[in-house]
Amino acid sequence: MSKILKFTQFSVRDLIVTAAPTILLIVGACLLAYWLVDPAPPRTVRLATGQENSAYEEFGKKYATALAKHGIKVELIPSAGSGDNLRLLKDGKADIAFVQSGSTNEEAAEREGLSSLGSLFVEPLWLFLRETKGQPPITQLTQLRGKKINYGPRGAGAPRLFRQVLELNGVEKGEVERFSLANTPATVELLEGRIDGLVFTSAPEAPLIQMLLQTPGIKLFNFSQAEAYARKLPFLTHVVLPQGIVDLGRNIPAENYNLIAPTATLVARDNLHPALMDLFVQSASAIHSGAGWFQQQGQFPSAKYTEIPVDEDAAKFYKNGPPFLQRYMTFWLANFFDRMWVVVVALGALILPLSKVVPPLYVWRIRSRVYRWYGQLRAVEQRVEEAPEATRMQVYEEQLTRLNQIEELVNQVSIPLSFADGLYGLRSHIQFVRKRIQFLTAEAAPSEAVPV
Structure with a gap:
């Protein structure tokens, strides 16, 4: 009976032995396509933030917390600010960074291989001045001639912007004594009376902003011509700091302040994995979508207010929301199925000819x-x-x-x-x-x- 059973209509063993090389070839080709054509996203990404106690630093920590939930480690790289972040991106020392609008232009961004993931929030140009007894308050930027003003460190976004603003007012380069301290030591110098004012761009969430707005003897400059600045420099918007927004009980500030504000954008290198771009955009939506001092609910993040071309996937997110699979699956599982099309293409290319x-x-x-x-x-x-x-x-x-x-x-x-x-x-x-x-x-x- 055992000998009779050896004679069958079909030999599974022979089929396996015959098809094994073909199967191994198909599996190998699929694995190669899976890893080389669309590799898995890296587990670590470098985010260039900003100075100590800045809004960039605070938001960087929030992104690190958000991505850590998906198993992605965000390495925060401190910097002088927007200009320094652009340099880090160009040199390949950062994968993604906060960049202030007006820091570059579309042609330069395309040449350097940079794309925007959207604008995140407005960051007004804050000019804090020390009040001096017996002297009239400063209401025009031309009154800054001869004053000691800290523009911010080289590589930050504020110095470049403030120079443009002074030029519009006819104030020449040497007419204001410039200092280039970081924000924290500059604040100390201002409080000690060794400088007359300091400038930086930041979201109001920055601890230094909150402190200076409530410090006696320190006054915020009111850009009464804010609308004109916004017309002269298209990357700026006119925003208003409402009366009492800091402390309603103490009525701080005591009046409305007109401010000029660029927007903070999230800029990435073109070679950043698309899945990580999606994750950053989704995190941005969770972190920046709320109402704030200068924005309405849902106004940010946005594909608007940025001169750097917006990544296609990011633009799709702002238009249609997150990818279908990521609405119902974990990040890694959704990413796995998104990449399976590579395997399907490889299988289709190999199975048909090899089946013959x-x-x-x-x-x-x-x-x-x-x-x-x-x-x-x-x-x-x-x-x-x-x-x-x-x-x-x-x-x-x-x-x-x-x-x-x-x-x-x-x-x-x-x-x-x-x-x-x-x-x-x-x-x-x-x-x-x-x-x-x-x-x-x-x-x-x-x-x-x-x-x-």
Whole structure:
């Protein structure tokens, strides 16, 4: 019964052996496509933030917390500010950064391989001045001539912007004594009276902003011509700091303040993995979508207010929301299925042509079990044909014995029933060769018996 069971309609073992190289090739090609064509997003990303106690630093910490929930480590890189962040992006020392509008232009961004993930919030230009007894309050920027003003460190966004604003007022470069301290030490210098004012751009959430707005003897400059500045410099907007917004009980500030404000944008290198871009945009939506001092609910993040071209995927998010799969799955699972199309393409490219190769190989493997014995059968015939006359009988006997051995081994061959005709054909051919040798043996026997 066990021998009968060996004869089946189909040989799974032979199919597996035949198809194994093809399957391994397909699997290898799919894995190669999966990892090379669209690799998995890295587990670490570098985010350039800003100075100590700045809004950039505070928001950077929030992004790190948000992405940590998805298993992504955000390495925060402190910097002088917007200009320094652009340099870090260009040098490849940061993958993504906060950049102030007006810091670059569309042509330069495209040349450096940078794209925007959207604008996040407005960051007004804050000019805090020390009040001096006996002197009239400063209401025009032309009154800053001869004053000691801290523009901010080189690499920040405020110095470049403040220079543009002073130029619009006709104030020349050397007419204001410039300092380039970081925001925290500059605040100390202002409070100690060693400088007359300081400038920086920041969201109102920055601790230094909150402190200076409530410090006696420190007054915020009111840009009464804010609308004109916004018309002259298109990347600026006119915003109003409402009366009492800091502290309603103490009525701080005591009046409305007009301010000019660029917007903070999230800028990434073009080679940042698309999945990480999606994750940053989604995090931005959660962090910056609320109402604030200068923005309405849902106004930010936005694809507007940025001169750097917005990434296509980010623009789709602002228009349609998060990708379909990421609405219902974890980040890594959704990313896995998003990348599966690469495997599908690889499978389609390989399975169709290789599927035409496997069946002939399977048939060849089965039939080769029979055909290889024909070589042994042919060898027997040649030995018989080439047998010397003096030893013919001995050769015939040896080859008959060899035929018996071949037949015994052939009887042990197991092949599917659909190929049994070849096996039975081989057996009949063995019998044919045996009869021929027996005939030659009978024919040679009388001649061997004749006396010499």
